[in-house]
Amino acid sequence: MLQLDLQSRTPIYEQLITKMSEMISLGVLSSGEQLPSVRALARDLGVNPNTVQKAYQELERNGIIYSVSGKGSFIASGNSANEILKKQTVSKITEAVTEGKRTGLTKPQVIGVVELVYKEG
Amino acid sequence: MLQLDLQSRTPIYEQLITKMSEMISLGVLSSGEQLPSVRALARDLGVNPNTVQKAYQELERNGIIYSVSGKGSFIASGNSANEILKKQTVSKITEAVTEGKRTGLTKPQVIGVVELVYKEG
Amino acid sequence: MLQLDLQSRTPIYEQLITKMSEMISLGVLSSGEQLPSVRALARDLGVNPNTVQKAYQELERNGIIYSVSGKGSFIASGNSANEILKKQTVSKITEAVTEGKRTGLTKPQVIGVVELVYKEG
Amino acid sequence: MLQLDLQSRTPIYEQLITKMSEMISLGVLSSGEQLPSVRALARDLGVNPNTVQKAYQELERNGIIYSVSGKGSFIASGNSANEILKKQTVSKITEAVTEGKRTGLTKPQVIGVVELVYKEG
DNA sequence: GTGGTCTAGACCACA
DNA sequence: GTGGTCTAGACCACA
Structure with missing residues (x-):
């Protein structure tokens, strides 16, 4: 799950943002649910934690997820993921x-x- | 003429390729006609000569224009510009x-x- | 009572310190009164016991409350809460x-x- | 110029954002002017390029500066720096x-x- | 040279 | 453990 194209011209962190937005907007991940930690996801994807961090922060800036320092990252309610994605597309x-x-x-x-x-x- | 968006994420040289292909395929520039020199166009557009150079090279590789050493660059006949553009689009x-x-x-x-x-x- | 903002950039334990100082300085809690235990308060607030612990320790260090081993935490007399708070503010x-x-x-x-x-x- | 407090709790990149916003809003740096490159400023401040980069990107996101890949970073016109700063303050x-x-x-x-x-x- | 992305890895405060 | 910041340094496309 969460296929990345490391060769692609579009940066990894942007691919992450798009994929996660999709998963959220499709309901694969739903409101309030906890996301994998930055480190865990980085490990799973074979990618540097900083890269995942960047994606998470961008998602947070767009109100799609929120992060609580020391606790973890969670899916925001009032799912804006879908609307943002659609607008972009x-x-x-x-x-x-x-x-x-x-x-x-x-x-x-x-x-x-x-x-x-x-x-x- | 030849509006460029310097802020855009798509590289200037690609914008140049697209715009010139369009102008050629629309007949604004026609077969055999001479193009402005790399340096002249660069100056007019306020852009680095390397950038224009790169665009010209790419256009030549696609058979849309051809260069004659010491004379300049010209629009190729049998205009493939349009087909290439369409495929890309x-x-x-x-x-x-x-x-x-x-x-x-x-x-x-x-x-x-x-x-x-x-x-x- | 004791509203916390888990999203805020100011650490929860600091919010706790401020809120409790306020309650004490306003007389909601008064001299000699017993505070809820670390664990009880943590449970009520849905917060990690470590966090409450840290707040209590800080409050004790400032002479606002005092702890008796095995008995609990109590509000100190000669209330300095207000002055400390004001200085900070x-x-x-x-x-x-x-x-x-x-x-x-x-x-x-x-x-x-x-x-x-x-x-x- | 551009004093940083490396000990401070507020991150370096945020200090940078604030200081630069101030300089811009005070007219020390004005519209269209080129900023020092990421690397140059990092060297001058004895700070990692990534940190400066982060500050610049945030400033760009707020429309205070704009960056052109391969050319440099410039102060945006229609100076929003001052308004943003004042609102924050x-x-x-x-x-x-x-x-x-x-x-x-x-x-x-x-x-x-x-x-x-x-x-x- | 210039911005942008990324890795590897450390350290911090907080939970 | 968890997010956040930061360093050191590399590599890329572009100008």
Whole structure:
């Protein structure tokens, strides 16, 4: 679980943020639940604690989790994870499609791509 | 012309590649035409010559432009710019939409976004 | 009673010290009275016994309470709680106002803040 | 310049943030100006580059400076430094004064403290 | 040279 | 044990 792509251009800590946001927004992890400690998760993922720390702090800044020094990190209530994720994704799609339009892709072509993605899996 | 976003996370040289590919594929610049020299363009854009150089090299590697030592850079004929651009954009869209699907966006929602983009401008 | 903010940056044991000093100096708890045991208070507050222990020790060191081995903790007479508290608070205010002055807040502005606080509640 | 207290309980990177915000809001550093590089400032202060980096990133997140990868860090225009600083300080003062009120300090006493601070220097 | 990310590992206060 | 900060130092892409 929590697959990382160490080769990717997107930093590990950002991948972590995205993956965890997804897990939370999908209900795999739910409100109030305790997250693995920074060190434990780092060990499991074969990654440096600082990297996990950075991801956790960013998630906290976005109100998705909260950390209590000396106790651990927990999933915040009033789950903003999903909304934040969706907003990010929608703007990513908008950007990509805008570029497509500028490049000369027609609307049917773009919609074709969308259909394809939703047909798979 | 040739607006760059110096703050953006996508490297300037990539922005340059995209913008120039677009201009070529849209016919703003056409086959055989000479491009501004690396240094001239760098000066105009307020950008490091290395950066422009990198963009030109990449464009040449993709057969979109060609350089003649001592004379300058020119737009290649048999314009592949458009196809290359489209391929890139299609994979960007695919990626973004896939993420959207994973996040729980429904197909109608995504198509809504597409409609929106094509309605504007 | 005894509201704690587990999220706050100021350690729980310090919050405990402040709150208890306040209660004592306000006469809610009075001279000679017995305090709840470390364990009982910890349980009631949902907090680690170590934390309560630390607060009690600090309060004892300041002569605000005293502990009798095997019997419990009691409120000291000749209540110094209030003076200690005030001293601490005065230096906190001094520090904050000094920073305000350095930042460019004018004296009337600061006094405005003070007025505001004393107007409420 | 830029005195740090390495012993202090407030982290170095936070001290850096505050000091730099002050310098900017006081006009010592002004809009568009380039800041010392992460490494240079770290060297000058005898501090690890990561620590400076953290401060710079926080300042960027607050819109006080902006960083261009490969070029450097610059002071943002539309100086929000001052407002952010003042807001922070005002809430610090409010908090301290509220505690003072709760502790039994009278309004004249608190105002006395304020007068004192503004008399010095 | 410049910012950004990351590892390895230490130390601290707190729980 | 737990989060938070920090050092020392490496590597990368970019300018």
